[in-house]
Amino acid sequence: MTHRIPGKGLIDRTRPLRFSFDGREFEGFQGDTLASALLANGVQLVGRSFKYHRPRGVLTAGSEEPNALVEVIEGKQKTPNVRATVQELYGGLTVQSQNRWPSLRFDVMAVNDRFAPFLSAGFYYKTFMWPRAFWEKVYEPAIRRAAGLGALSGLHDEGRYEKAFAFCDVLVIGAGPTGLMAALVAGRAGADVILADEDARMGGRLLSDQPEVAGQSGPDWAADMLAELAAMPNVRLMTRTTVTGVYDGGTFGALQRVGLHLADPGDLPRECFWRIVAKRAVLATGALERPIAHPDNDRPGVMLASAVQSYVARYGVNPGRVVVFGNNDSALQAARDLTAQGVQVAGYVDPRADVSVLEEFPVYPGGQVVGTRGRLGLREVAVRHGGGVSMLTAETLALSGGWNPSLHLTCHLGGRPDWDERLAAFVPRAGMVAGMSVAGAARGRFSTAACLADGAALAAEVLADMGIAGHDMPLPAAEDRSYAIAPFWAVDAGGRAWLDFANDVTTKDVQQAAQEGFSSVEHMKRYTTQGMAPDQGKSSNVAALAVLADATGQGISATGTTTFRPPYTPVSIAAMGAGGRGMGFAPERLLTSDSQTRAMGAPMIEAGLWYRPSYFPRAGEATWREACDREVSMVRTAVGVCDVSTLGKIDVQGPDADRFLDLIYTNMMSSIKPGRTRYGLMLREDGHVMDDGTCARLGEAHFLITTTTAAAGPVMRHMDFVHQAFCGDWAVRFTSVTEQWAQFALAGPKARELVNKLLETPVDAENFPFMACGPARILGVEGRLFRISFSGEMGYEIAVPARFGAAVFERLVAEAEAMGGGAYGMEALNVLRIEKGFITHAEIHGRVTAFDIGMQGMVSAKKDCIGKSASQRPGLMGPEREQLVGLVPVDPQAELSAGAHLYNENDPATRVNNQGYVTSAGYSPTLQSWLALGFLRDGRARHGQIIRLDDGLRGRKVACKVVHPVFHDPEGGKLRG
């Protein structure tokens, strides 16, 4: 580490850390960033540029870095586009440069730089246009290979990510002098404060240019204030946290780096994405320095003046000989500060003619930097001044084109900033974000004293607004220098002068865009890609639009800015989606019979959020079809048991319950007698079918209705709407009892024999007929019994409180197996209901009407119901509608598939010939044939016709006979028996 100044900086020299960059081992210290550690090791070249593959170094010392993007390697994982200026050093950190091949020092693609005249603005748009057929096969793959920054590992990301929510009175964004003062004032007044700062250490520029505050050094004063804040229970300090977005209603997105700076993060997440809700916010994000566009200003060793100060003062990096090129007082001050710190300033170059020359370093008033030299790092700076061009020997060129207030967040809700001629910068307008106050350098108050005062004053204002009494706080003394600037954006000296380093945009590109008519700032941006890289043009946008304004002669104020949108800095998708993997993606709802079902070897299938058994394999069965066929036959000949607890169950009570059910169902529910159940159909108000289910009247004013598994939530929401919107005063209340009851279907000719093995009081065909319901004591437990069927066989459903579900299922399966039956799964359930022509959401998929499924007769003529009026409008019934039919293949063994379309026998399979489609299909062991349900235009009038099922995906064409959708026991004798 030859480039370190002894004793200087806030790094911990007692804790050296080894790290590697492109396979070479280096040493840095705790407190270094990767960028400072590389610079301290004399490494200036850290990457290659995006388009021309030019050698690039570190430009900044913050999150706005456009150049120094690297890949961090952790085992097999790679994280591309990590900013070396943000990545903290840890022992064992392994980093690789990106966007180069085969090596950083010799990059084959650097040949692009020679072809630069052909790769200028709009190159892609102009070149890769014709012939059109070339786009997909030639151009796009070529562009994709050559473009892009960094590479992913291609492996699943095993890292842990986290999301979290926070609430506060005052969110202070940025912990420099302004933010610290604001947080102190608000914290001392007792407000709930969150102070968020993107750096690992709070203090902002107090740590980098280290102005004296209250007689203390900047870092010491910041440390004292932070200690006070940390001791306040009402203040939360969030370091490494970038507030990335502002959203409506006082909501902020913030990305916290949690484990990325540790060699062994253990169970720590890599990042946490916070959603912070704040009553008020103080934006104290400071300002970002901007470079000056001059020929070859992108050479490694060229940095922002503030970055040089930061590397010297905070990290103790020796920058070698420094030339400072600036157009403002802060640049001159940087040269003085560097000199005071023992750095050799080889020259101060300022285009202003009247700049002070009484300095300890050579000053070039009216001077400009017109070029740089050095193959992979800066060696010489060419300065044009009154006396001609001088070559100054320097390892570092410090640029300062002035300061841009970091007002990005104020624009996230659509606000536009104002151009301030005096500061030559955009400044926020009042009221751009409701509840947000902008303080300090973020609104163009640049001296330390002004920042401290502004932070305190705005915090006091915010407190007063919220009705919180604040104390007067004496302001600590600090420098209060004025800031003067003479706008100067680009040196006119031929050659290429870079604006956007990350996307390789030069002043010529912007001028060319203007010439070619892309003169609005938004068009220029898209044509040149200015500001579209990961850094979003933080250091280049203002200069680019100044160059544009110059080219169009419009002036900067009229030119305006592009739109700042969230996120302020890149946010990994993994952090935004944190908590959404595995079980976090969706809850797993498990049946009470789940353990036994899995123990029986049943593969599980998702039904909504529920996990249900597909089938229960038995010894000797090689395929699911064998198991399914056996289970279907078992139900048709003996008895089957199926857990049907997933169906939504809604308990409806009250004197007006029957009226209410009449309103939501098409058919009459008020006429059901207690102890009886009725099938019901619900429509949406637009006349289409919403759901179907059963409605059991348990008592005079007590009903239990069921919904399909997937529709349980939507039906509840619908019922709440109908009730609250149209009849809130009716005496009806309902609540979900889905989870309260475990419910099992017993189906088959031996169903009654099975149910009677569990009932204390046996039932028979007379005392408990088809569609009966009522309470029942089941194995000593108070439960419910329903005589309903979804299989077409004699069926009972028994319900017990969920705690007994597992035990009842176990008992039912054992008893059923002893009777030649057993458990059946979803596959068999599906075949059974297709055989019987019963519909599911495969059929009632949202676009079908009661007429389409042949249930128009269920829309009662005697009463109103939701959807009734619309269901009768023209176009929702009639021969032009596709109607539910059954389909039987002419060759019974020809496989049918859902999703296939239907065509008349000799018609080609084109859209205009489409006659309908298949919704459900399965093999019926009962009828020894494939069967399907589907919708066919005027289908009910076409029973007996032959239609062609055409499955284009599977290349399947099958001649089918159109039949009534009930294939099995159409008279229903078995069902009622």
Next chain:
Amino acid sequence: MRISCPCCGPRDRREFTYYGAADYLNRPALDADASAWDDYLHLRDNPAGETRDLWYHDPCGTWVAVTRDTVTHAVIAAEAVA
């Protein structure tokens, strides 16, 4: 965006399910003519400015009529429909 549920207080809009314009509250009579039902079901204004629409607060089951401004995104009022 945050909406104040009349039952639960201010909550993130992700807790709510959107339905549509508050016009859905004005259900025509069964025998109203087809154009009244067409209006009710399908015809909507698309105002740049104040609008009123229906949101369901899933956690508590309350239907909320929200008055808001489509230009400024301000939520002006939120009241239970019943």
Next chain:
Amino acid sequence: MADLSAREPCAGLGLPLTLGGCRLAALPVERITAIQPFPGKVAAVETVLRAQGLRFPAPGHSHEAGGARIVWAGRETAFLFGMAAPEGLSAHAALSDQSDGWAGLRLEGPDARAVLARLLPIDLRAGAFEPEACARAPLNHMQVLIRRAGEAAFDLFVYRSMAGTAVHELTDAMRAVAARQAAVR
């Protein structure tokens, strides 16, 4: 006939467990009755409840009396825990047994609030969510009923079928919070 064995909703989920400054345990299974007063009947319901020392809770509130708790549980709904519905209530309110529909969990300890902040998008700061306060809110993708049961203790009720996912989510958050605390120390 042999009596049936009952299974608790959190059986087999590895509870109780402690991670860092937080303990997660299953709550004992209790009688739960949903009480939904009919329109205009809240006063009548209150009269019946008063005999037990209870009131019908306002949204977001709960209270205890004589070993029973009554907790606001949604629009026009309260859950009565720990006792059978008092005689006479059914004339004024819809009552439904919910004892088996919910899995009750208690999260307790100095880090409990930090753990919940990873999962629930609601303001659980001590001043905003006082003892006995309750809310319906999503825990990641699950709708839960949460109640502050003590200084740093929260009771969570999730649908019985989702108990496994809820424990998994809470455990995950507990692990991450514990790791943060360890990193601070």
